[in-house]
Amino acid sequence: MHIPENYLSPSTCGVLGVAMVPVWATAVRRVRETMPREKMPLLGIAAAFCFLSMMFNIPIPGGTTGHAVCGTLIAILFGPWAACIAVTIALVIQAVLFGDGGVLALGANCFNMAFVLPMVGHAIYSLIKERVEGEKGELLGAAVGSYVAINCAALCAAVEFGIQPLLFTNAAGEALYCPYPLAVSVPAMLVGHLTIWGAAEVVFTCGILAFLHAVAPDFGLSSSAATADDKASARSRGAVVALLVCLILATPLGLLATGDAWGEWGVEDLAGLVGYTPAGMDGAWEWGSLMPDYAIGELPEWFGYILCAVIGVALLVVIFRLAAAAMRPSVDFDRARA
Amino acid sequence: MTVRAPSGRDISDERGAAREPGATGAGGPLPSWLAEPEGYEPARDRDAFIGKSMLSVAGVLTRLRVDDGREAPFSPSPAFKLVLGLACILMTSLAQNFVFVLLMLALVLVRACALPSSALRRVAGVSAGAAGVSLLVMLPAILLGQGHAPLLLGTKVLTTTAIALEVALTTPAHEMMRALSTFRVSEVVTLTLGLTLKYIVVLGTVALEMLEALRLRSVGRNDDKRASVGGVGGMLFLKSREAAEDVAAAMRCRGFDGRMAAPARGGLRAQDAAWAVGLALLACAFGYLQSLV
Numbered sequence: 001m002h003i004p005e006n007y008l009s010p011s012t013c014g015v016l017g018v019a020m021v022p023v024w025a026t027a028v029r030r031v032r033e034t035m036p037r038e039k040m041p042l043l044g045i046a047a048a049f050c051f052l053s054m055m056f057n058i059p060i061p062g063g064t065t066g067h068a069v070c071g072t073l074i075a076i077l078f079g080p081w082a083a084c085i086a087v088t089i090a091l092v093i094q095a096v097l098f099g100d101g102g103v104l105a106l107g108a109n110c111f112n113m114a115f116v117l118p119m120v121g122h123a124i125y126s127l128i129k130e131r132v133e134g135e136k137g138e139l140l141g142a143a144v145g146s147y148v149a150i151n152c153a154a155l156c157a158a159v160e161f162g163i164q165p166l167l168f169t170n171a172a173g174e175a176l177y178c179p180y181p182l183a184v185s186v187p188a189m190l191v192g193h194l195t196i197w198g199a200a201e202v203v204f205t206c207g208i209l210a211f212l213h214a215v216a217p218d219f220g221l222s223s224s225a226a227t228a229d230d231k232a233s234a235r236s237r238g239a240v241v242a243l244l245v246c247l248i249l250a251t252p253l254g255l256l257a258t259g260d261a262w263g264e265w266g267v268e269d270l271a272g273l274v275g276y277t278p279a280g281m282d283g284a285w286e287w288g289s290l291m292p293d294y295a296i297g298e299l300p301e302w303f304g305y306i307l308c309a310v311i312g313v314a315l316l317v318v319i320f321r322l323a324a325a326a327m328r329p330s331v332d333f334d335r336a337r338a
Numbered sequence: 339m340t341v342r343a344p345s346g347r348d349i350s351d352e353r354g355a356a357r358e359p360g361a362t363g364a365g366g367p368l369p370s371w372l373a374e375p376e377g378y379e380p381a382r383d384r385d386a387f388i389g390k391s392m393l394s395v396a397g398v399l400t401r402l403r404v405d406d407g408r409e410a411p412f413s414p415s416p417a418f419k420l421v422l423g424l425a426c427i428l429m430t431s432l433a434q435n436f437v438f439v440l441l442m443l444a445l446v447l448v449r450a451c452a453l454p455s456s457a458l459r460r461v462a463g464v465s466a467g468a469a470g471v472s473l474l475v476m477l478p479a480i481l482l483g484q485g486h487a488p489l490l491l492g493t494k495v496l497t498t499t500a501i502a503l504e505v506a507l508t509t510p511a512h513e514m515m516r517a518l519s520t521f522r523v524s525e526v527v528t529l530t531l532g533l534t535l536k537y538i539v540v541l542g543t544v545a546l547e548m549l550e551a552l553r554l555r556s557v558g559r560n561d562d563k564r565a566s567v568g569g570v571g572g573m574l575f576l577k578s579r580e581a582a583e584d585v586a587a588a589m590r591c592r593g594f595d596g597r598m599a600a601p602a603r604g605g606l607r608a609q610d611a612a613w614a615v616g617l618a619l620l621a622c623a624f625g626y627l628q629s630l631v
Contacts, residue, residue, distance in 0.1 A: 290489075296437050322462055
């Protein structure tokens with residue numbers, strides 16, 4: 001679902017980037033108002049879950065691959081605005097360091113995965129949780145919410161791809177950017193997400209949520225860290241770190257999926273598919289990332305993948321811990337007195 | 339007895355003078371000069387530099403006193419940590435293969451995740467600053483299209499600075515002294531370093547007190563305040579000389595003959611073996627990756 005560089009016209013990228021500015025501003029304001037300082041590092045760990053889930057590429061028949069996003073998971077745990085910031089930072093790290101998604105298309109990718117996905121997922125989750133009580137309602141809400149949300153995000157990406165040949169063509173009628181119209185892009189994106197990748201999103205979201213409820217009940221915004229004693233919170237922290245380590249070590253499974261995701265081909269591969277190189281992509285600017293495609297130089301592919309996962313996760317944790325240190329301490333005197 | 343008002347007037351004769359309208363009091367009427375509204379507003383004074391100096395001195399003192407190194411549960415012994423840090427810095431600096439630098443960056447980031455919040459801020463701030471300056475210096479090369487070397491250098495600076503800070507911030511100062519003596523570093527160097535660390539705190543406190551006094555005793559606009567800062571510096575120098583002489587005399591009285599008894603050497607810990615294996619693996623990775631260049 002990561003839209004690469006030059007698949008969207010600069011004007012499309014610009015419009016979606018500008019559209020995201022007020023969203024980011026609102027998200028920062030809301031997080032500042034509602035998020036306690038001590039919960040910010042946990043948001044970093046949640047962002048790490050999102051980052052890692054996007055590294056597990058899952059193939060479907062036909063040669064394309066996709067992945068889960070876990071944006072709904074973060075929205076359930078910390079609220080949709082916090083999820084917006086967490087997924088945005090994960091996407092920025094992926095684009096800048098690993099070349100996963102274009103730097104110019106960052107606004108579009110954030111619109112799909114950091115705005116539409118957590119907002120829709122959280123809205124549906126809240127709706128179901130109000131009607132079905134208990135843990136069953138929570139898991140049902142998470143499952144339905146995450147499934148619908150990832151499909152909405154995929155639909156948005158498909159529409160962004162599909163409108164390119166309608167809006168931007170040369171005199172010969174050839175597309176300047178993404179050459180596939182809506183009739184092709186929407187089914188191509190949605191077939192995978194309605195089946196395998198939607199299911200993967202449900203499995204990741206519900207699995208991690210159930211695990212966190214079982215071993216780390218203080219992980220999330222709704223629960224109070226002050227209620228747990230030190231020993232219990234250290235144990236739950238250890239369990240969460242263990243889950244992160246397991247996921248990092250399992251990331252090379254994502255390498256088993258050969259082939260590219262739909263809409264994420266290289267320019268040469270795309271030229272081979274459609275018979276010409278779209279003019280807007282030919283020799284266009286491209287960000288030279290440090291570790292393209294999660295590969296590091298001469299290191300074996302699986303080791304490079306694990307190392308990239310370690311760098312990404314550690315960077316996310318460090319960024320959110322620094323953000324927590326920069327926040328003003330929030331003391332609720334009423335609660336402290338009670 | 340004749341009492342003189344601040345203006346120099348003789349007020350003894352004014353007692354019992356005509357009562358001011360509205361002036362009341364159990365002890366008689368207020369004298370007219372006392373009932374006059376003064377409307378004293380001190381001229382705006384510019385003393386922000388004193389506040390800034392005090393904050394920076396206090397910041398150094400806080401770092402030296404409070405954040406005096408904290409060890410993680412699986413920390414190697416200070417001596418081994420020093421070896422580990424130096425070896426990592428050396429290998430990162432010598433690496434010509436970017437892959438090894440990225441490997442070290444990953445390890446540094448993982449360690450940074452577990453640092454206390456204040457230490458993490460310092461590591462991130464100083465390392466990012468150092469890397470930024472090196473990239474700025476290499477900007478002409480980047481503009482000329484040579485992007486690889488500045489990137490390699492910037493990442494190396496970021497990684498090595500972070501390693502040095504992570505070692506320094508997780509090792510208490512006295513443990514560091516002990517580690518240095520384990521490596522047979524000259525007694526003079528160890529003694530000087532130890533005394534310096536202690537006297538930064540002592541003289542910092544003196545500087546702080548003098549700056550505070552300067553601020554408190556300046557009433558109204560005092561344009562001579564900046565000149566007084568020179569005086570603070572001079573006094574600090576004199577105090578440091580006095581303190582040095584006093585310490586030397588006290589040490590001589592206690593039988594100091596110029597040789598420092600080596601502190602008890604910190605023994606190696608069980609986890610040092612695991613760290614040694616890790617270092618050996620890193621050295622192998624370094625050798626292998628260098629051979630590919």
